[in-house]
Structures are given as structure tokens and as C-alpha cells.
Amino acid sequence: MGHAGSSSLTIAAQHIFDGAEMRGPGSVRISQGRIESIAFGEAEARGSIRAPADAILAPGFIDIQVNGGGGVLLNDQPTEAGVRRIVEAHRKEGTTGCLPTLTTDRSEVIERLAAVAQPCLKIPGVLGFHLEGPALNRSRKGIHPEAEIRVPDRRDLAAIKSFGGRGRSMVTLAPECVPASMIDELIGAGLRIAAGHSDATAAEIGQAVDRGVSGVTHLFNAMSQLNAREPGLVGAALEDDRLFAGIICDGIHVDRAGLRVAFRCKGRDRLMLVTDAMPLAGTNDRQFMLQGRQITLHENRLTGPDGTLAGAHLTMIEAVRNAVALLGISLVDALIMASRTPAAFLGLASELGRIAPGYRADLVAFNPNFEVVGTWIGGVGSMGEASEASRG
Known part of the structure; x- marks a missing residue:
């Protein structure tokens, strides 16, 4: 009713x-x-x-990484209507605030979204936008199209920086792949920066955090791993309390033991549940096209032609349920990770959560x-x- x-x-x-x-x-x-x-x-x-x-x-749940839903991929429909469809599909599953997420794409696509970003903020549930790329490390590209991964030029930067004044928007980048001055420029424009799709050393991450990088995008996935003498982005994320980390709690992207280690290290006040959802969320469809490649859903796993994971088939209420089941934590802790913590990361701790x-x-x-x-x-x-x- x-x-x-x-x-x-x-x-x-x-x-x-x-x-x-x-x-x-x-x-x-x-x-x-x-x-x-x-x-x-x-x-x-x-x-x-x-x-x-x-x-x-x-x-209400806050999802800082949602690529699509309700049959819409933001990259394909960077329009008010597209954003509305995505947000409404996730709202049915408890998400009352989200950052529609644009993955690595051509300059024109970033500009198209930038042109409608301001009116999109009036859509109930849109808190800002998440630009995941294009400044990623090709060696950790995941499903992002290698041909479009690049260091932003002046044209890209103008469009990306415009999101700094559009709600609480963020950029995922590989800190080792861009000049430090670019990180300063983006933060100066009002954007939050997360490290992701990165092969950075722990030392490089430490320097980036000193400059103001405050997040980690889908912890464990598409990043340098924790090794004995090089802790990588995973090690830096687990060790540095200044960093918030999103994690995909679907039982597929991260093993249960990894989820539990992350929770023990970061706790409910720094670990955030994210969906990394694709267009099939909120539909009964089994496949969609992602920048020319067919992505197929099988047993809750989304993969490209070569088997690479392509986002998640997940909603926030499912992430909360999975967190309780897989991490063995209380419902209270799971709810904090779904709402209060992402609100804090976005600088909305006195408004939401x-x-x-x-x-x-x-x-x-x-x-x-x-x-x-x-x-x-x-x-x-x-x-x-x-x-x-x-x-x-």
C-alpha cells in the first residue's frame, strides 16, 4: 500500500x-x-x-557501488530515466540511498552522465555518483574494458571533477597509475577517492591515504594481495584504520574466511556492505551485454566469456542476510555495515544511518x-x- x-x-x-x-x-x-x-x-x-x-x-541501506538494476546498466543508459530505474529496483530490496556507478568508459559517456547528474540528485535515493575508473591498473582490470583504461586527460578531468559538486560522489582509481597531483585535484574538487583495481604496494597506498584517499573498492577483488614482504592493497586496507573498505558479501567474490578476517581487522565501523550489482538485479533475466561482451548468470555468479567475474548478482538485504550467515556476526553489526558506516564514509554521519x-x-x-x-x-x-x- x-x-x-x-x-x-x-x-x-x-x-x-x-x-x-x-x-x-x-x-x-x-x-x-x-x-x-x-x-x-x-x-x-x-x-x-x-x-x-x-x-x-x-x-535504510546505503549502497556506494551499484552499476545497474531493473534491467538497466548505467553505462548504457546514463540518463535520468536510467538512474531512476536502477534506484527503484534496489529500493524494493531496502536501499534508500545509493551511488549509481559508472564503470570505465569513453569520455562521452562520462560527460553524458555529468550533464544529468544535477537533476538526478532529485530522484529519491540518489546520494551522488561513483565513477569506477577510467584510471585503473590494467593488470587488475577485472571486467573493465582494457581499451578504455587510461590516465584522465583534461577533458576527462573536467567531467570527473564536475561530480565533486553533485551530492557525495566518489572516484575509484589505482593510485600508482596517476600523478599524486591528480589525487589532490580530485579531492580539492569535492570528490571522495577510493583505491581499487590497483596493483599498488602498501607504501604507495600509505602515501595515497596521507593525501586523502579514504576508501577501498571491493576489498580483496582486483587488487594487490597480502604477501609476506609486500602487504599490497589488501594488507594496507586491513592494517590502516583510516581506510573504509567496501566488500561484496555474496559468498562468491570473497571466501568466508576472507570475509571474517576483514571483519576482525576493520570492524563494523570501517567495513561497508556493497552490492556491485549489475542490471539483472531485480529481474528474472539470465544474461546481459556489457560493453560488447555477453555476461551470463549461473548459480548467482555473473561471468564474462573468459570466466572473469562481472559484478555481483546481489541486493543490500541479501548482503545483510549473508553477512550474518557467512561472517557469524550479529544482525546489529550487519545493519551498521549496511547503513551507518557507508553514511560515515560519505560524510553523512549526522544525516543518515x-x-x-x-x-x-x-x-x-x-x-x-x-x-x-x-x-x-x-x-x-x-x-x-x-x-x-x-x-x-
């Missing part, structure tokens, strides 16, 4: 995760898109909207089977038919 965007509403739930601990029962009062107050106790759990009896109300007075009313309700039954963005939302939501 839908809910019109009235200026105020109250959502009641038996279980409320406030961003720090599991509480409830209680109700959350929302006014003008922000959380006005929370009250706990059975007597308080009377809302204009009541979540299903077993549902958990939590801060908690259910507290003054925070934006971006919320998700899901049941014990990890099925999303409702989402709200700025207090405007819907409860799915599955929820049998009742109005008190």
Missing part, C-alpha cells in the same frame, strides 16, 4: 534498530522528511503506519526472512503488499 507524502506521520514497530542497538516496541514520528522523535514502550507503539508484527524497522531526532527519515522495514516490507525516503514511503500493513 502506498503512503502519500504528508508533512508528518508516525511509524510503529515491535522492533526498532536505531543505528546503535536493537530496541522496541516503539514508534518513530516523522515531520517534514526528518525524524522528530522516537518513543519506546507498548503504549507508544501506536502509529498511523504499523509495521507487521515481526518486522524490524531500521535505517541512525533513527534519531534530526536525522533524515530514510528507513527500511524487513521481516525475519530478510524480506523488505517497506521503505521510506525522506518520510515518503510505501509498505509492500506482503506486509499486510494495518493503519491504527
Whole structure:
């Protein structure tokens, strides 16, 4: 059932995760898109909207790496309509904020997205954009097209830097492949920088972090590994508490032991769940074209013709469920990694990731089977038919 965007509403739930601990029962009062107050106790759990009896109300999920969804690949449709389709597909799975992600492509494609980036920020759920490439290391290219991997020229830089003023946008690059001054220039433009698709030494990563690089893109995948005398990007990421790291928790990209090591080293306040989702997320399709190559889905694994992993077939609610199952961590820790931590990485720690007075009313309700039954963005939302939501 839908809910019109009235200026105020109250959502009641038996279980409320406030961003720090599991509480409830209680109700959350929302006014003008922000959380006005929370009250706990059975007597308080009377809302204009009541979540299903077993549902958990939590801060909405934030996905900083989403290449596609709902049948759309951002590179193919860098338009307002394309972005809307991707965001709406992931919203059904609990993502209330994301960075639509453009993988390595031609200058014209970056410019096309740059041209619509400002109006796209008005689409509910778009927090900014993620440019993954083109300044990657060819030796760690993954599925990115080698022919388009390059050090950005002035034309590229102008388009990339324009994203610095578009929400909280970020760039993934290989720090060893660009002049240090370029990192300074991008950060100066307002962009967050993550190291990824990189063969950097730990020392090179340390220097990049000193310059302001603050993230690591899909930890363990497409990067220099941890060895005895050269810790590489993996070692630097695990060791340096200044770095936030995204991780693909699908049981395919990273082995369970690797996931657990990452969690022990980084913890819930630096490790972020990401989907790295492709267009098949939110569809029943089994294949799509990625820059001229056919990508096929088989047993939840997306691969190109040569067997290279091509993104993930994953949603945020699945990532949360997998984190609990594969890492053996609490639901609280998984929810923090899905919301509060990415909010902190994006510099939105005082806006998103908690259910507290003054925070934006971006919320998700899901049941014990990890099925999303409702989402709200700025207090405007819907409860799915599955929820049998009742109005008190």
C-alpha cells in the first residue's frame, strides 16, 4: 500500500534498530522528511503506519557501488530515466540511498552522465555518483574494458571533477597509475577517492591515504594481495584504520574466511556492505551485454566469456542476510555495515544511518526472512503488499 507524502506521520514497530542497538516496541514520528522523535514502550507503539508484527524497522541501506538494476546498466543508459530505474529496483530490496556507478568508459559517456547528474540528485535515493575508473591498473582490470583504461586527460578531468559538486560522489582509481597531483585535484574538487583495481604496494597506498584517499573498492577483488614482504592493497586496507573498505558479501567474490578476517581487522565501523550489482538485479533475466561482451548468470555468479567475474548478482538485504550467515556476526553489526558506516564514509554521519531526532527519515522495514516490507525516503514511503500493513 502506498503512503502519500504528508508533512508528518508516525511509524510503529515491535522492533526498532536505531543505528546503535536493537530496541522496541516503539514508534518513530516523522515531520517534514526528518525524524522528530522516537518513543519506546507498548503504549507508544501506536502509529498511523504499523509495521507487521515481526518486522524490524531500521535505517535504510546505503549502497556506494551499484552499476545497474531493473534491467538497466548505467553505462548504457546514463540518463535520468536510467538512474531512476536502477534506484527503484534496489529500493524494493531496502536501499534508500545509493551511488549509481559508472564503470570505465569513453569520455562521452562520462560527460553524458555529468550533464544529468544535477537533476538526478532529485530522484529519491540518489546520494551522488561513483565513477569506477577510467584510471585503473590494467593488470587488475577485472571486467573493465582494457581499451578504455587510461590516465584522465583534461577533458576527462573536467567531467570527473564536475561530480565533486553533485551530492557525495566518489572516484575509484589505482593510485600508482596517476600523478599524486591528480589525487589532490580530485579531492580539492569535492570528490571522495577510493583505491581499487590497483596493483599498488602498501607504501604507495600509505602515501595515497596521507593525501586523502579514504576508501577501498571491493576489498580483496582486483587488487594487490597480502604477501609476506609486500602487504599490497589488501594488507594496507586491513592494517590502516583510516581506510573504509567496501566488500561484496555474496559468498562468491570473497571466501568466508576472507570475509571474517576483514571483519576482525576493520570492524563494523570501517567495513561497508556493497552490492556491485549489475542490471539483472531485480529481474528474472539470465544474461546481459556489457560493453560488447555477453555476461551470463549461473548459480548467482555473473561471468564474462573468459570466466572473469562481472559484478555481483546481489541486493543490500541479501548482503545483510549473508553477512550474518557467512561472517557469524550479529544482525546489529550487519545493519551498521549496511547503513551507518557507508553514511560515515560519505560524510553523512549526522544525516543518515541512525533513527534519531534530526536525522533524515530514510528507513527500511524487513521481516525475519530478510524480506523488505517497506521503505521510506525522506518520510515518503510505501509498505509492500506482503506486509499486510494495518493503519491504527
